[in-house]
Structure formats: C-alpha cells, structure tokens
Amino acid sequence: MELPTLTHEEILRYSRHLILPDVGVEGQRKLKAARVLLIGAGGLGSPLALYLSAAGVGHIGLVDFDVVDVTNLQRQVLHGTSDVGTPKIASARKRIAEINPHVELTTYETPLNSTNALEIFKDYDIVVDGTDNFPTRYLVNDACVLLGIPNVYGSIYRFEGQASVFATQDGPCYRCLYPEPPPPGLVPSCAEGGVLGVLPGLVGTLQATETIKLILGIGESLAGRLLLIDALGANFRTVKVRKDPNCPVCGTHEITTLIDYEQFCGSPHVGGDPKVSFNVPEITPTDAAARLAKGEIDIVDVREPHELQIAKYPKVTAIPLGQLVDRIAELPLDRDLVLACRSGVRSAKAVQQLQAAGFTRVSNLAGGILRWIDEVDPSQPKY
Amino acid sequence: MPATLFLPAILAKLADAKQFEVSGDTVGELVSDAATRFPALGTRLRDPNGEPYAFVTFYLNDEDIRFHGGFGAKVSDGDELTVVPAIAGG
Ligand SMILES: [Zn+2]
Numbered sequence: 001m002e003l004p005t006l007t008h009e010e011i012l013r014y015s016r017h018l019i020l021p022d023v024g025v026e027g028q029r030k031l032k033a034a035r036v037l038l039i040g041a042g043g044l045g046s047p048l049a050l051y052l053s054a055a056g057v058g059h060i061g062l063v064d065f066d067v068v069d070v071t072n073l074q075r076q077v078l079h080g081t082s083d084v085g086t087p088k089i090a091s092a093r094k095r096i097a098e099i100n101p102h103v104e105l106t107t108y109e110t111p112l113n114s115t116n117a118l119e120i121f122k123d124y125d126i127v128v129d130g131t132d133n134f135p136t137r138y139l140v141n142d143a144c145v146l147l148g149i150p151n152v153y154g155s156i157y158r159f160e161g162q163a164s165v166f167a168t169q170d171g172p173c174y175r176c177l178y179p180e181p182p183p184p185g186l187v188p189s190c191a192e193g194g195v196l197g198v199l200p201g202l203v204g205t206l207q208a209t210e211t212i213k214l215i216l217g218i219g220e221s222l223a224g225r226l227l228l229i230d231a232l233g234a235n236f237r238t239v240k241v242r243k244d245p246n247c248p249v250c251g252t253h254e255i256t257t258l259i260d261y262e263q264f265c266g267s268p269h270v271g272g273d274p275k276v277s278f279n280v281p282e283i284t285p286t287d288a289a290a291r292l293a294k295g296e297i298d299i300v301d302v303r304e305p306h307e308l309q310i311a312k313y314p315k316v317t318a319i320p321l322g323q324l325v326d327r328i329a330e331l332p333l334d335r336d337l338v339l340a341c342r343s344g345v346r347s348a349k350a351v352q353q354l355q356a357a358g359f360t361r362v363s364n365l366a367g368g369i370l371r372w373i374d375e376v377d378p379s380q381p382k383y
Numbered sequence: 384m385p386a387t388l389f390l391p392a393i394l395a396k397l398a399d400a401k402q403f404e405v406s407g408d409t410v411g412e413l414v415s416d417a418a419t420r421f422p423a424l425g426t427r428l429r430d431p432n433g434e435p436y437a438f439v440t441f442y443l444n445d446e447d448i449r450f451h452g453g454f455g456a457k458v459s460d461g462d463e464l465t466v467v468p469a470i471a472g473g
Contacts, residue, residue, distance in 0.1 A: 044473045132473040157470035160391055177447075178469045180437035187393070190472040200473065228467065232392070233401070239442045239465065242450050 003029035004058065010102060014056050027216045028056060032102075034215045037061040037124040039112060039140055041088040043190070043200030044130030044154050044207060046078035051208040053096045053103045057215070060096070061124060063108040064088045071383075075197035112136055114258035117143040126214055128152040128207055132189060134181040135261035141166060141174035142258055145249045150214055150223075154207040157187070159196050161203035161229040164222050164241060165210050167250065171223035176244040176251070181265045185349050192346065199231050280351040281363035285372040288338050288365055297336045299365070302350045311369050311380040313340055321346045328357055340365035340372070342383070384458045386413055389465040390424075397424040405464070410443055411454030413464055428466065429454075438469040 006014070006028060017023045017031075034057050038045050041064040052060060068076075068083040068091055076088075083091035089107040096105055108120055112131075121127055121143050129140045129151055137155070144151035144167040151166040153174060166173045206227065213219040225238040248254040283291075291297045292315065301308065301316040308318060319327050321341070331337060337359065339347035344367050354362045365372065373380050388405045395401045398421040407413040411433070418425025430436055434454070441448045442465040448456045458464075 040473055042473055130473045132471060134469070134471045137471055154473070155470050156472040158392055160393075160470070162467070162470065177440060178438050181471075182436070182438040182469055187468065187470055193472075195472055226467070228465075230391075239445045239467070240447060242447060244449070 001033070004032045005029070006032065010056070013100075013102075017056070022218045023216060027218075030215055030217075031056045031212070032058040034126070035059040035061070035124045036211055036215075037063065037121060037127045038130060039063050039127065039136065040130035040132065041076075041078055041092045042066070042072065042130060042132060043075045043156065043195065044204040045092075045128075046076045047201050047204035048128055048130055048208050048211075049078050049092055049096055050099060051205060052211060053100045053105075055208075055212055056100065056102065057211075058102070059104045059106070061106045061108065061120070062089055062092055063110070063112050063120065064092070065109050065111050071191075075195065075200050077201070112139060114139065114260065117258060118147065121147055121149060124149060126150050126152060126211055128154075128211055130154060130204065130207070133265075134187075135265040137174060138181065138264060139258065139261045142249050142255060145173050146256070146258070152207045152210050152214070154203040156190070156195055156199050156203050158193055159199060159231045161199055161231070163203055163206045163210070163227045163229070164225060165214070166223070168214075168221070168223040170243070172241045172243040173247060173250040175249050176247045177226065177241050179244070179247070184266050185346075192342070196231055199229075202229060202231065280348050280355070282366045283338055283363045284366050285375040289372075289376045291336075292338075297338050298332070299338050299340050300331065300350070301340050302346050303341050303369075307342065307383070310383045311373065313369065313372065316340070321350055324350055324353055325357070328354070331359070333359060333361075336361045336363070338363055338365050340368060342368045343370055344368040384408055384460050384462070386458050386460075386462040386464055388413060388417055389463060391466065391468060393468065393470075394424060394427055394466060397421055397427065408458060409454060410441060410448050410456045410458060410464060413458060414441075414454065427468075440467045440469075441465070442467060 014028045017028050018025055036057050038048050041062055066088045068079045068088055070084050078095055079091040089109050096103055127144050127149050150168045153166050154163045210222050226241050227238050229236055245251045299313050299316045301313055301318045302321040304320050339350040341347040348364045351362050351364045370382055373382055385404055385406050387402055389402045405413040405416040407416055414428050443456055444463055
C-alpha cells in the first residue's frame with residue numbers, strides 16, 4: 001500500500017520526528033497511515049489520545065460511553081473542568097482537534113461487547129486496551145487474537161502498573177498471562193481502591209510508546225514481556241510472558257467466537273458502576289435514618305479507616321470489609337444490621353458474607369454514603 | 384534454600400512488608416513458608432487445595448512458574464519470587 005504524503009504544514013509540524021534517524025519522512029508517513037483504536041478515554045486513554053494525536057497517528061478510533069465526572073479530573077487529563085457532565089468522547093474530540101487537526105477521529109459512544117467488538121476492531125491496525133474492568137480486558141484480548149490485531153495492554157492499581165503487547169503474530173496473549181480473572185470483588189476498582197493520579201500518565205505513555213514502535217517497526221517491543229511499574233519504589237522491571245500452548249484462544253484455538261465475558265468473569269456488572277444489583281435486601285438512606293433515630297437498627301460501616309475521615313455515618317460499628325469474617329463475633333445476631341460503604345457495592349458483599357455466616361437480619365444501605373449525603377446529610381463532602 | 388519473596392502493594396499490607404526472606408526447595412514450599420507466617424496472605428497466594436490461582440502469576444526470577452512445573456518449580460539459593468496478581472484499573 002502506498003503511504004500518504006505529507007503536506008508542507010505537516011512537514012514543519014513533525015520536524016522533530018523527521019530529523020530522527022529511526023523515524024524520518026517514511027516513519028511519519030507510516031504514522032499518518034496508521035489506524036489505532038483506543039478502548040476507553042479515561043486514565044490510560046487520556047495520555048494515549050494526547051500523545052498519539054500529537055505524534056500524527058492519522059486515524060484514531062475511540063470507544064467510550066462515559067460522561068466526565070469531577071472525580072475523573074485528578075488523572076484524566078484529556079478532559080477539563082468545563083467538560084464535567086458532558087460525554088468523554090465530546091471533550092476528547094475537542095481536545096484532539098486542538099492538538100492536531102490532521103487526525104481523523106472516529107468515536108464509538110457505546111459499551112464494547114461481544115456483539116459489536118469484532119465489527120469495530122476490524123478496521124484498525126492496533127488496539128490499545130485502556131479499560132478499567134476484567135470482562136472488557138478479556139473481550140479486547142479475544143477479539144484481537146481472533147482478528148490478528150496487536151493489543152497494547154496497560155493496567156493500573158493504586159501505585160502500581162503493568163504494560164505489555166499481546167496478540168502479535170507469534171506472541172502470547174492476555175489469557176496466556178492470566179488464564180482466568182479473579183472472582184468479582186477481590187481486586188477493587190480505582191473507584192473503590194483509589195489510584196495515584198500520575199500513574200495512568202506513566203503507564204498510558206508507555207502504551208503510546210509501544211504503539212508508535214509497532215507502527216514504525218522499530219525498537220524492542222514489549223511483546224513477550226510484562227513491564228511492572230512500581231511508582232513508590234521508582235522501580236521498573238520486566239518479566240517474561242510465554243505463549244501458552246494450552247491457551248484456549250491463541251494456543252488450542254478452542255475459542256473461535258466471542259463469548260459472554262460478564263459471565264466468564266462472574267460479574268453482574270462492568271467496572272465500578274454503583275448502580276449494581278447484588279440481589280440482597282436493601283434499605284434506602286431515608287428509611288435507614290428514620291429507623292436509626294428510633295434505635296431499631298445498627299449501621300455497620302465496612303469502609304477503610306481513612307475513608308471514615310472524609311464522611312461519616314452517625315453511630316456505627318466500623319469493620320473494614322477485609323476484616324469482617326474474622327471479626328464476625330463482634331456483631332449481634334438478634335439486631336437488624338444495615339451494612340454500609342461508599343456506594344453500596346462493598347456493603348452488598350458484606351451482606352452476602354454475613355448471610356453465609358447465618359445472619360438473617362441484614363440489609364444493604366442502597367447507594368452508600370453518596371446517597372446518604374444526598375438524602376440525609378448534605379453537610380458532608382462526597383468522594 | 385533461602386529466597387526473597389516480592390509482593391505488590393495490594394498484598395504487602397497482609398505481610399507488613401514488600402519483600403522478605405522465605406525458605407524452601409520448591410516454589411510451593413516458599414509459598415507455604417509465607418502462608419504459615421502470614422495466614423491472610425496465604426489465602427491470596429494459593430487456593431484451598433494449595434494450588435496457584437489462574438489470576439495470580441508467580442515469577443521465579445524472570446520466569447513464569449506455570450512453564451516450569453508450577454509450585455513444583457525448583458528453587459536455587461538467592462532466587463527471587465515475585466507475585467503479580469491481575470489488576471484491571473485504567
Ligand atoms: Zn494466549
């Protein structure tokens with residue numbers, strides 16, 4: 001295929017690339033011809049979109065159906081304060097056009113799923129995984145393997161990150177590294193566990209670097225290696241990722257079509273969505289406050305100690321979720337217990353744990369402290 | 384054999400250390416040693432049958448133990464065992 005030519009304006013704009021021996025005019029024309037799909041316009045997607053568009057990647061696709069929230073701004077540098085409440089793809093489009101009007105942007109304002117993934121992916125050379133949940137990570141991996149498209153992977157948690165390149169011609173895939181996802185709830189999301197704002201900047205720029213190297217065909221790819229990033233220790237190290245001959249998608253090829261990834265990951269929901277249904281008894285904050293005032297219920301707060309300093313429930317027994325099973329003896333069996341957390345997800349798990357331990361008078365505070373602040377006590381800050 | 388176990392932050396809090404010395408002739412014995420000293424950590428490193436989880440990868444030096452006999456992988460003096468659980472944040 002003939003590479004596109006560069007206009008005089010582009011030659012000037014990309015001059016610091018053009019004078020780089022390993023990029024040059026031909027490399028810049030490869031970037032212009034490249035089609036890169038970004039999954040997610042969040043923490044990882046932000047630096048990815050900024051740097052790949054600045055670098056002159058000719059066609060960028062962006063999948064995201066989220067709306068900018070004020071809590072995103074601490075790390076999602078693609079979006080600004082005035083974008084709060086608007087779709088992320090809208091602020092992304094505005095920002096990318098400002099950085100580089102030569103970029104052709106295609107946006108997909110839809111959740112990625114088994115029905116649409118192959119259809120969206122097939123038009124791209126490289127897919128970059130910047131999602132925030134396990135079902136979508138397995139979906140992206142499988143779709144990339146099935147279509148033979150490299151998957152530039154990055155993922156973060158608190159102060160640590162991982163990056164690699166999966167699904168290259170002979171390279172391993174994400175399932176070769178992690179054959180199965182952890183059970184839902186074992187690994188908290190960024191919304192539940194927190195994340196250092198600059199960390200997705202580090203990991204996302206590494207993904208952008210790997211993407212550009214793949215397009216240019218230069219350097220040593222992270223394919224076959226996993227880069228482990230420890231921001232607190234200021235440590236970067238790589239370990240080997242081997243192609244597993246028993247991998248059901250890239251080894252034995254048992255998986256020939258996309259599956260139900262929600263079911264595969266055992267999760268009733270995607271990501272940190274607070275509007276989740278766990279099928280446990282619930283009570284609204286308004287009702288709970290009324291019953292609490294009459295002394296009819298006890299609130300058990302399962303959040304972490306540092307969260308209690310931000311916003312509080314009145315009169316609680318505080319036991320972090322991770323200690324609940326060990327400290328179960330501290331809770332009375334003969335009282336109505338209302339389990340509470342930030343958004344209602346962890347407390348729903350707590351209700352399930354107590355039910356499994358024989359408690360019958362337990363319910364979940366719907367919406368957690370966020371809804372408690374809306375309905376009962378607006379004097380406290382949300383987080 | 385003495386070896387060093389390296390934990391990510393998510394697990395380090397269960398042992399109050401990011402790295403510490405463990406002893407054993409196989410990776411399984413290193414993990415058992417850590418699990419005996421820190422039971423809460425133990426349940427995050429191996430399942431109730433004592434087998435590794437599919438979502439926690441162990442690296443003996445730079446090599447994934449799955450391709451070297453799993454928990455049966457032989458340990459040499461001074462080896463480094465790094466635990467890398469799956470994370471999904473983005
Ligand atoms: Zn594979």
